[in-house]
Amino acid sequence: xxxxxxxxxxxxxxxxxxxxxxxxxxxxxxxxxxxxxxxxxxxxxxxxxxxxxxxxxxxxxxxxxxxxxxxxxxxxxxxxxxxxxxxxxxxxx
Numbered sequence: 384x385x386x387x388x389x390x391x392x393x394x395x396x397x398x399x400x401x402x403x404x405x406x407x408x409x410x411x412x413x414x415x416x417x418x419x420x421x422x423x424x425x426x427x428x429x430x431x432x433x434x435x436x437x438x439x440x441x442x443x444x445x446x447x448x449x450x451x452x453x454x455x456x457x458x459x460x461x462x463x464x465x466x467x468x469x470x471x472x473x474x475x476x
Contacts, residue, residue, distance in 0.1 A: 386440040393433050401425050431455040444473040 401423040410416040436450030452465040 388438045389436070390438070391433070391435040394431070429456065446471040
């Protein structure tokens with residue numbers, strides 16, 4: 384089928400970013416109450432992602448793009464799967 388293409392990618396490494404971590408502090412006004420907050424910590428974070436997708440040319444100017452992303456490392460806050468669908472229309476002839 385010439386109107387469908389499949390693509391994939393593996394990689395992405397980010398350095399010199401911050402990561403989120405939990406910080407526990409004593410509440411300033413309430414005795415015996417701790418507050419837990421998410422704070423950013425300056426730390427290099429390595430990320431490994433797998434991305435796969437399909438592009439389908441529905442008509443002469445209409446393209447449907449569907450992709451899914453999956454983190455392969457467990458550092459910080461990570462979703463299990465992230466999906467995206469886009470419908471693109473070209474105005475050029």
